[in-house]
Amino acid sequence: IFATKTHSVSTMATQSCLNISLRTIVPDEPEVEPVVVACAGKFGDYQCNNAMGLWSKIKGKGTDFKGPPSVGQAIMKNLPKSEIIESCSVAGPGFVNVVLSKKWIAKSIQKMLIDGIEKWAPQLQIKRAVVDFSSPNIAKEMHVGHLRSTIIGDTLARTLEFSNVEVLRRNHVGDWGTQFGMLIEFLFEKFPNIEEVSETAIGDLQAFYKASKQRFDDDPAFKERAQQAVVRLQGGEPKYRNAWLKICEISRKEFHMVYERLGVHLEEKGESFYNPYIPGVLKELDDLGLIEEIKSDGGYNYASTDLTALWYRLNEEKADWIIYVTDVGQQQHFDMFFKAAKRAGWLPTDDALKPKVTHVGFGLVLGEDGKRFRTRSSEVVRLVDLLDEAKDRSKTALLERGKAEEWTEKELDQTAEAVGYSAVKYADLKNNRLTNYTFDFDQMLNDKGNTAVYLLYAHARICSIIRKSGRNIEELKRTGEIVLDHTGERELGLHLLQFSENVEETCTNLLPNVLCEYLYNLSEVFTKKFYSNCQVVGSPEETSRLLLCEATAIVMRKCFNLLGIEPVYKI
Numbered sequence: 247i248f249a250t251k252t253h254s255v256s257t258m259a260t261q262s263c264l265n266i267s268l269r270t271i272v273p274d275e276p277e278v279e280p281v282v283v284a285c286a287g288k289f290g291d292y293q294c295n296n297a298m299g300l301w302s303k304i305k306g307k308g309t310d311f312k313g314p315p316s317v318g319q320a321i322m323k324n325l326p327k328s329e330i331i332e333s334c335s336v337a338g339p340g341f342v343n344v345v346l347s348k349k350w351i352a353k354s355i356q357k358m359l360i361d362g363i364e365k366w367a368p369q370l371q372i373k374r375a376v377v378d379f380s381s382p383n384i385a386k387e388m389h390v391g392h393l394r395s396t397i398i399g400d401t402l403a404r405t406l407e408f409s410n411v412e413v414l415r416r417n418h419v420g421d422w423g424t425q426f427g428m429l430i431e432f433l434f435e436k437f438p439n440i441e442e443v444s445e446t447a448i449g450d451l452q453a454f455y456k457a458s459k460q461r462f463d464d465d466p467a468f469k470e471r472a473q474q475a476v477v478r479l480q481g482g483e484p485k486y487r488n489a490w491l492k493i494c495e496i497s498r499k500e501f502h503m504v505y506e507r508l509g510v511h512l513e514e515k516g517e518s519f520y521n522p523y524i525p526g527v528l529k530e531l532d533d534l535g536l537i538e539e540i541k542s543d544g545g546y547n548y549a550s551t552d553l554t555a556l557w558y559r560l561n562e563e564k565a566d567w568i569i570y571v572t573d574v575g576q577q578q579h580f581d582m583f584f585k586a587a588k589r590a591g592w593l594p595t596d597d598a599l600k601p602k603v604t605h606v607g608f609g610l611v612l613g614e615d616g617k618r619f620r621t622r623s624s625e626v627v628r629l630v631d632l633l634d635e636a637k638d639r640s641k642t643a644l645l646e647r648g649k650a651e652e653w654t655e656k657e658l659d660q661t662a663e664a665v666g667y668s669a670v671k672y673a674d675l676k677n678n679r680l681t682n683y684t685f686d687f688d689q690m691l692n693d694k695g696n697t698a699v700y701l702l703y704a705h706a707r708i709c710s711i712i713r714k715s716g717r718n719i720e721e722l723k724r725t726g727e728i729v730l731d732h733t734g735e736r737e738l739g740l741h742l743l744q745f746s747e748n749v750e751e752t753c754t755n756l757l758p759n760v761l762c763e764y765l766y767n768l769s770e771v772f773t774k775k776f777y778s779n780c781q782v783v784g785s786p787e788e789t790s791r792l793l794l795c796e797a798t799a800i801v802m803r804k805c806f807n808l809l810g811i812e813p814v815y816k817i
């Protein structure tokens with residue numbers, strides 16, 4: 247659905263030139279599109295790889311070409327005169343290397359400084375997407391797996407939103423199912439007067455779940471009543487429905503506390519929301535003779551709810567891309583109901599067509615012992631405790647650096663939160679989501695290496711360069727000019743321009759680590775290539791270099807924003 251066409255500034259510009267060339271040399275092959283990759287080598291900034299494929303298409307058709315290199319030569323010679331390209335060369339079997347003009351790179355950055363970073367957003371061929379993420383289960387613990395889903399899902403939603411896609415952020419909460427029978431019965435036992443039930447009265451909902459499960463397993467009479475309760479709940483009896491609502495409400499409040507701290511916004515449409523639609527959907531599938539297949543996995547409830555939710559998202563919400571973020575353990579479940587939906591004709595069998603569904607799987611969070619992440623007493627780690635610890639540790643680090651004298655208590659607290667939560671998020675997002683990763687506070691809060699702390703420092707330092715220059719940066723944006731004569735300047739400029747193709751790749755392949763890698767490299771290029779070689783304040787190039795600093799800070803902040811990281815300006 248995305249084809250090879252990209253709408254990112256530098257790639258797009260290069261492609262548009264190559265397109266003109268291709269149309270000239272092979273007018274009879276209008277479907278051949280320019281294929282361009284960033285190469286960051288010494289031969290060029292971008293490479294066009296069309297020659298070989300084109301050769302195999304046209305050889306024997308009586309053209310003058312003598313092989314891929316001559317096709318490459320022709321592509322190069324027929325490039326239009328353009329302010330975008332500085333020079334070109336052909337290498338090996340017809341690779342066309344393109345060097346972008348530094349004037350054009352500078353101009354593009356200046357334009358961004360005036361028009362805003364939104365102008366660099368990729369344009370996807372998607373109108374409306376559903377991102378189904380976080381999705382914890384009522385009364386059960388919200389564990390690190392849900393944390394991963396929340397963090398990854400939020401970043402994907404943010405990048406899609408930035409790319410002008412309308413995103414429906416859906417919390418597919420597990421608020422239905424047989425476990426509610428025992429919860430409700432247990433609630434009645436503990437609180438004969440249901441009005442007394444409150445958060446504080448129940449206390450820890452996880453403990454409540456455990457205790458009711460114990461009761462369920464130990465007492466056959468209770469079990470009997472619990473099973474009855476499910477039937478009465480499903481039948482809509484008010485007393486049972488109210489009890490169910492109470493339990494959901496308490497869980498919901500707990501979830502919200504986590505979302506608020508993480509700055510994640512979600513709209514709940516839990517499993518129960520789809521109940522009224524299930525019979526109709528199942529009938530439709532039954533008429534097509536597909537019901538057996540759906541039941542065969544034994545998980546009738548979860549699968550039929552998901553099929554119904556998919557139906558709803560396609561038909562009522564008119565989404566053209568539906569994305570599910572869960573652990574890889576659920577891969578089979580998704581494969582199965584995606585297949586059913588294809589059989590039913592709801593989805594095209596060709597994955598390249600819309601509407602499209604994608605399961606975004608992720609690996610486990612491991613403890614330092616290499617096993618599934620648990621507390622010392624091998625309990626599931628509570629997310630609130632984890633966030634508390636992240637905040638405490640980052641506060642300790644700030645105090646060690648003597649910030650208590652410099653900052654107010656409020657400033658300390660806010661920075662500790664921003665840094666602590668960002669560290670947790672970034673440590674998760676920087677890994678390819680499919681791999682397992684080890685949760686390690688010391689490592690993620692280190693101010694050196696590929697961590698959020700390091701990046702936040704790097705950004706704050708750039709801001710302070712600009713502040714300390716005493717120049718009015720808003721005025722410079724309007725009156726100053728960027729010049730990229732030094733290789734350090736040029737390299738930084740090109741890297742800035744490549745922001746949008748990295749955002750695009752993050753969206754299309756649903757890989758937040760691509761954006762993290764881009765961000766980390768940006769701060770490396772800034773420090774090692776640019777700042778250590780190019781004096782900024784007090785140099786003859788001060789204006790241009792301050793503008794480069796500002797552009798870097800803007801791009802970094804946008805990356806932070808897409809990763810759900812709160813930037814800090816002093817650190």
Ligand code: ARG
Pocket residue numbers: 378380381382383418419420552555570571572
């Ligand atoms: N509640 C499920 C869990 O905790 C995740 C739901 C994911 N979304 C979905 N549409 N199945 O594992």
